[in-house]
Amino acid sequence: MPRITSVEVIDVRFPTSLTRDGSDAMNKDGDHSAAYVVLHTDEPSLAGYGFTFTIGRGTDLVAAAATQRADPLIGREVDDLCENLGAIYRELQSDSQLRWLGPDKGVIHLALAAVMNAVWDLAARRAGVPLWRLLTDMSPQQLVEAADLRYLADVLTPDQAVALLEQKESGRKQRIEELEATGYPCYTTSAGWLGYSDDKLRMLCEEAVAAGYKHVKLKVGADLADDIRRCGIAREVIGPDGHLMIDANQVWEVPQAIEWVNALAEFDPLWIEEPTSPDDILGHAAIRKAIAPIGVATGEHGMNRVLFKQLFQAGAIDFCQLDAARLGSVNEVLAVYLLAAKFDVPVCPHAGGVGLCELVQHLAIFDYVAVSGDLDGRVTEYVDHLHEHFVEPCVVRNGAYVVPVAPGYSAEMHRESLQTYQYPHGSYWAALP
Amino acid sequence: MPRITSVEVIDVRFPTSLTRDGSDAMNKDGDHSAAYVVLHTDEPSLAGYGFTFTIGRGTDLVAAAATQRADPLIGREVDDLCENLGAIYRELQSDSQLRWLGPDKGVIHLALAAVMNAVWDLAARRAGVPLWRLLTDMSPQQLVEAADLRYLADVLTPDQAVALLEQKESGRKQRIEELEATGYPCYTTSAGWLGYSDDKLRMLCEEAVAAGYKHVKLKVGADLADDIRRCGIAREVIGPDGHLMIDANQVWEVPQAIEWVNALAEFDPLWIEEPTSPDDILGHAAIRKAIAPIGVATGEHGMNRVLFKQLFQAGAIDFCQLDAARLGSVNEVLAVYLLAAKFDVPVCPHAGGVGLCELVQHLAIFDYVAVSGDLDGRVTEYVDHLHEHFVEPCVVRNGAYVVPVAPGYSAEMHRESLQTYQYPHGSYWAALP
Numbered sequence: 001m002p003r004i005t006s007v008e009v010i011d012v013r014f015p016t017s018l019t020r021d022g023s024d025a026m027n028k029d030g031d032h033s034a035a036y037v038v039l040h041t042d043e044p045s046l047a048g049y050g051f052t053f054t055i056g057r058g059t060d061l062v063a064a065a066a067t068q069r070a071d072p073l074i075g076r077e078v079d080d081l082c083e084n085l086g087a088i089y090r091e092l093q094s095d096s097q098l099r100w101l102g103p104d105k106g107v108i109h110l111a112l113a114a115v116m117n118a119v120w121d122l123a124a125r126r127a128g129v130p131l132w133r134l135l136t137d138m139s140p141q142q143l144v145e146a147a148d149l150r151y152l153a154d155v156l157t158p159d160q161a162v163a164l165l166e167q168k169e170s171g172r173k174q175r176i177e178e179l180e181a182t183g184y185p186c187y188t189t190s191a192g193w194l195g196y197s198d199d200k201l202r203m204l205c206e207e208a209v210a211a212g213y214k215h216v217k218l219k220v221g222a223d224l225a226d227d228i229r230r231c232g233i234a235r236e237v238i239g240p241d242g243h244l245m246i247d248a249n250q251v252w253e254v255p256q257a258i259e260w261v262n263a264l265a266e267f268d269p270l271w272i273e274e275p276t277s278p279d280d281i282l283g284h285a286a287i288r289k290a291i292a293p294i295g296v297a298t299g300e301h302g303m304n305r306v307l308f309k310q311l312f313q314a315g316a317i318d319f320c321q322l323d324a325a326r327l328g329s330v331n332e333v334l335a336v337y338l339l340a341a342k343f344d345v346p347v348c349p350h351a352g353g354v355g356l357c358e359l360v361q362h363l364a365i366f367d368y369v370a371v372s373g374d375l376d377g378r379v380t381e382y383v384d385h386l387h388e389h390f391v392e393p394c395v396v397r398n399g400a401y402v403v404p405v406a407p408g409y410s411a412e413m414h415r416e417s418l419q420t421y422q423y424p425h426g427s428y429w430a431a432l433p
Numbered sequence: 434m435p436r437i438t439s440v441e442v443i444d445v446r447f448p449t450s451l452t453r454d455g456s457d458a459m460n461k462d463g464d465h466s467a468a469y470v471v472l473h474t475d476e477p478s479l480a481g482y483g484f485t486f487t488i489g490r491g492t493d494l495v496a497a498a499a500t501q502r503a504d505p506l507i508g509r510e511v512d513d514l515c516e517n518l519g520a521i522y523r524e525l526q527s528d529s530q531l532r533w534l535g536p537d538k539g540v541i542h543l544a545l546a547a548v549m550n551a552v553w554d555l556a557a558r559r560a561g562v563p564l565w566r567l568l569t570d571m572s573p574q575q576l577v578e579a580a581d582l583r584y585l586a587d588v589l590t591p592d593q594a595v596a597l598l599e600q601k602e603s604g605r606k607q608r609i610e611e612l613e614a615t616g617y618p619c620y621t622t623s624a625g626w627l628g629y630s631d632d633k634l635r636m637l638c639e640e641a642v643a644a645g646y647k648h649v650k651l652k653v654g655a656d657l658a659d660d661i662r663r664c665g666i667a668r669e670v671i672g673p674d675g676h677l678m679i680d681a682n683q684v685w686e687v688p689q690a691i692e693w694v695n696a697l698a699e700f701d702p703l704w705i706e707e708p709t710s711p712d713d714i715l716g717h718a719a720i721r722k723a724i725a726p727i728g729v730a731t732g733e734h735g736m737n738r739v740l741f742k743q744l745f746q747a748g749a750i751d752f753c754q755l756d757a758a759r760l761g762s763v764n765e766v767l768a769v770y771l772l773a774a775k776f777d778v779p780v781c782p783h784a785g786g787v788g789l790c791e792l793v794q795h796l797a798i799f800d801y802v803a804v805s806g807d808l809d810g811r812v813t814e815y816v817d818h819l820h821e822h823f824v825e826p827c828v829v830r831n832g833a834y835v836v837p838v839a840p841g842y843s844a845e846m847h848r849e850s851l852q853t854y855q856y857p858h859g860s861y862w863a864a865l866p
Binding site: 030062104106110281301307314 | 459460461462463464487488489490491493494495497498501528529530531532533534535536537538539540541542543583584585586587683686687688689709710711712713714715716719734736737739740742743746747
């Protein structure tokens with residue numbers, strides 16, 4: 001029986017600030033980064049890979065926290081962990097001294113996500129299946145046992161969650177076949193980073209349409225005149241039937257958000273993403289009311305399930321953009337999918353960064369197959385950056401994620417990438433003057 | 434003109450888990466700790482001291498984050514900082530790469546609190562006055578310029594905040610004299626830690642009453658039968674006119690909180706503190722509605738001003754227990770006091786831990802003198818632990834904080850304490866087998 005023998009945690013940073021890939025009104029110069037975790041076992045061919053996504057400084061803090069978080073895993077039997085994925089999550093999560101630094105938010109929670117993502121990857125590899133398949137092979141009872149439902153009982157008890165999953169149990173197989181034929185629909189953000197010129201924006205929108213995308217997303221919020229011009233370019237390229245999304249990355253006050261978004265209404269945006277503080281549930285609810293029928297989307301900074309519960313309770317959002325590496329791994333992601341199903345809000349996961357696309361494809365497929373059974377209003381983010389560093393990169397064809405087949409959570413990076421971009425001693429960073 | 438020459442950050446941990454001081458239903462074995470910051474200047478007699486409070490593991494993460502947060506201070510002129518306390522806060526807070534790890538929550542925000550608390554301490558020392566006096570000497574305009582009002586514009590604009598402070602400008606001097614005569618009222622939590630026996634509980638309640646306290650607080654939430662027995666003892670000792678508060682430290686689900694608190698209603702608690710997740714604004718609102726007239730209190734884990742804004746908007750709390758070392762120092766504390774005044778909710782700051790009493794006495798005095806002008810419903814926590822480590826410990830007499838007179842924010846610890854309890858190499862920890 002294999003055991004976990006050691007935990008390797010790597011601070012890896014890619015110098016994306018040089019090209020302004022990923023630039024937006026709040027984050028002008030991020031270096032897309034990860035706190036990357038490898039769970040080594042005494043079987044050389046078996047390891048678990050996971051990470052959380054960061055944007056440069058402070059990745060070292062998350063890496064140090066991940067090392068502490070993962071410590072209780074050393075010496076554990078892999079099969080024990082795989083059979084009790086809820087129990088090991090709760091054990092790591094409930095360290096009361098680390099909990100004080102949250103609870104369930106910020107650096108310690110990002111670190112929990114990185115570690116438990118690696119545990120889920122290990123479980124899928126041990127089972128010899130991709131993560132989405134591991135999840136769709138689990139019974140409603142098993143899924144609910146793995147989900148973090150703490151603090152949700154006022155809207156969703158475990159029994160209610162089981163009932164919700166049982167409603168969609170029949171038809172799982174058929175929906176898998178459907179996705180294997182068509183893929184899971186996605187949209188692209190690669191066109192619209194704020195740092196790009198108008199010409200580059202137009203060209204990238206044209207390329208997106210040519211590649212089969214029906215949705216295009218632009219960053220907004222730095223300058224209204226620029227936003228009007230850029231939205232005009234995008235709308236012109238995608239035509240009246242294409243979907244235009246806009247994303248302000250938290251730069252506005254609530255009244256300002258309402259005014260600014262209404263000034264862009266002529267371009268018929270499908271949603272405004274992150275109009276204000278990600279913590280402001282009631283603010284999002286007020287914005288949503290004031291800009292309808294334009295939708296409100298948020299979630300990439302949604303710190304935990306308790307925040308999402310309230311976003312749903314308050315009727316604050318039209319689209320839930322949970323983040324696979326900010327929530328406490330699959331355990332907490334499950335809870336948010338269940339809440340979203342209960343409140344009938346479509347989940348369109350946040351992706352991009354480093355490796356988030358690799359992760360969320362599994363989650364979106366699982367949602368369609370086992371939770372929502374619905375594609376209506378659902379589209380998963382795709383950003384065409386940094387996939388070359390992954391051993392099993394996601395594949396997008398005709399504006400849809402191709403269903404992954406390799407065992408695991410698609411989270412493993414190439415050793416060479418790690419050696420090059422490990423911070424600060426990897427060959428890239430060490431060679432800087 | 435003095436300049437900041439270096440920043441010293443110390444992980445200091447006191448072994449309180451040995452005596453179960455501070456034990457509650459969520460935190461059974463915390464070692465009360467601090468990430469402690471010293472801003473050294475080129476004037477040997479001038480330094481700034483600050484900290485944030487933690488409970489053991491992970492203090493190293495906060496200390497590492499504080500080192501990063503404080504880095505831009507090195508080389509700065511002290512007087513420049515003191516004249517622009519809002520500007521330096523915003524500069525440190527808005528590092529976009531660190532912001533990604535929050536924003537404004539968890540480890541990076543605790544670290545900001547520690548660093549900016551030291552800057553405020555330095556400013557008060559440079560002015561030669563205690564922090565409360567530095568604040569009460571500032572004009573409404575200066576206070577609002579220092580306050581972090583971002584994301585609050587839907588309920589409180591800077592102009593409204595100035596107007597609010599102007600209403601209480603006259604009478605500042607008289608209220609100071611009043612507090613200098615009587616002190617600021619406090620209550621004690623030292624009696625009711627969950628790990629104490631019934632006999633110890635009774636004895637400590639008797640001692641509290643004898644010492645002039647009118648309020649006593651008990652930890653609850655582990656076992657209902659125990660809670661009924663312990664509340665009975667406390668109520669018997671303090672009599673029908675004393676105030677009994679109870680504190681569950683986040684252990685309940687929302688429906689469970691309602692049931693449990695109502696089962697303790699016969700003991701007439703003034704408030705239930707932290708009944709559920711500190712992030713659950715709507716949950717607190719639901720609990721408050723279901724247990725009236727028992728009040729709801731929360732705030733020691735209130736992560737930032739955006740959370741407090743919503744607690745007020747939702748009518749979720751009767752008492753605001755902001756924490757001086759979890760919010761981003763005085764800058765963000767100012768914002769929460771202003772919000773509380775606008776919504777007419779009394780602020781009863783969280784204290785205890787390490788050094789929180791030393792800090793909050795300044796804030797409570799400032800609130801009475803310059804913001805609320807009111808003592809009704811207001812009582813500040815006091816816990817009789819670990820004061821011996823501070824150079825200017827707070828003094829409590831007849832159930833009230835004596836107005837401090839020494840320059841600064843009362844945050845400086847004795848060098849000997851730091852040398853003994855620095856983790857892991859201080860003499861206490863190094864000597865453990």
